[in-house]
Amino acid sequence: MTEFTPLQSLLGGALIGLSAVLLMAVHGRIAGITGILGGLLPPGIVTDWPWRLAFLGGMLLAPFAYAAVSTVPPGFSSPGSWPALAAGGVIVGIGVTYGSGCTSGHGVCGLARFSPRSLAAVLTFMATAALTVFVARHVLGG
Amino acid sequence: MQILLAFIFGLIFGLGILISGMGNPAKVMNFFDLAGHWDPSLAFVMAGAVAVTTAGYQFIFQSGKPLAGEAFLLPTNPRIDAPLLAGSALFGIGWGIAGFCPGGAIPMLGTGRLEPLIFFAGLAAGLIAARNAQAAASATPGGTALAPPRS
Known part of the structure; x- marks a missing residue:
């Protein structure tokens, strides 16, 4: 069980939005993690890798910035087994490549652009995620 | 300068993930567990973002x-x-x-925990495999050409 955190989640979401707005205003880019990360991986590594690497580096170092503003570390509990985490990662990687985006690209930036394509993607991945958790927890047990 | 700004924007994104609780797989999974201990937080993250x-985009x-x-x-x-x-x-x-999405996992990598690292290794393998498959398909005459992911 996790505690419902409406204010922190709204604030954190607003920061994600602020980041997306700034990246578009300065770099003219969609803040989609699939696209930013994918461009750094083979095949066909892009020539504009420096800003991508810098953005991901900033994300990676965020826990240190977090520690500067909060004495309590961010809550963490991972119910998945190691094989489930690895398999989930592979499935996500394949899915977001063919789906052309994930929660940030379609869910945040796409919906903010009123893109019907992104709305279709978001409704689809939200539905299958809910179905997967239902099956894992209430059908197969857990 | 552009590179430094991209770093700062990534830092803001990662802070947003950590503050919102979206780096916590249990919290994400509980949002999708409508039949269990439902945690609506993810909807508030999406609403805020x-x-x-x-x-901002309008402006x-x-x-x-x-x-x-x-x-x-x-x-x-x-x-x-x-x-x-x-x-x-x-x-x-x-x-x-x-319980991880790509944006949720990367800031948690920075905490040094093993779970996000295992997920990320799978994610990178899946991304590389699918990108190779797409490249091969678009290079094959008559194959399905797919647009590269942009988001």
């Missing part, structure tokens, strides 16, 4: 181009097609199994 981004797009760059690079493919839906369906399944 989409509200700020929608308002930004009034000018013709970004501050450092030639043009706004926006996805141009409007089609709701089979790869979009099948890929998104697959992404949701993996998200439900692991």
Whole structure:
């Protein structure tokens, strides 16, 4: 069980939005993690890798910035087994490549652009995620 | 300067993930567990992010181009097609199994925990495999050419 955190989640979401707005205003880019990360991986590594690497580096170092503003570390509990985490990662990687985006690209930036394509993607991945958790927890047990 | 700014924007993104609780797989999975101990937090994250981004984009797009760059690079493919839906369906399944999405996992990598690292190794393998498969398909005459992911 996790505690419902409406204010922190709204604030954190607003920061994600602020980041997306700034990246578009300065770099003219969609803040989609699939696209930013994918461009750094083979095949066909892009020539504009420096800003991508810098953005991901900033994300990676965020826990240190977090520690500067909060004495309590961010809550963490991972119910998945190691094989489930690895398999989930592979499935996500394949899915977001063919789906052309994930929660940030379609869910945040796409919906903010009123893109019907992104709305279709978001409704689809939200539905299958809910179905997967239902099956894992209430059908197969857990 | 552009590189430094990208780093700062990534830092803000990662802080947003950590503050919102979206780096916590249990919290993400509990959002999808409508039949269990439902935690609506993820909806508030999305609401906050989409509200700020929608308002900000409206303002930004009034000018013709970004501050450092030639043009706004926006996805141009409007089609709701089979790869979009099948890929998104697959992404949701993996998200439900692991509780991590790409944006949620990367800031947690910085905490030094093992779980996000295991997920990320799988993610990178899946991305590379699918990108190779796409490249091979588009290089094959008569194969399905797919637009590269933009978001």
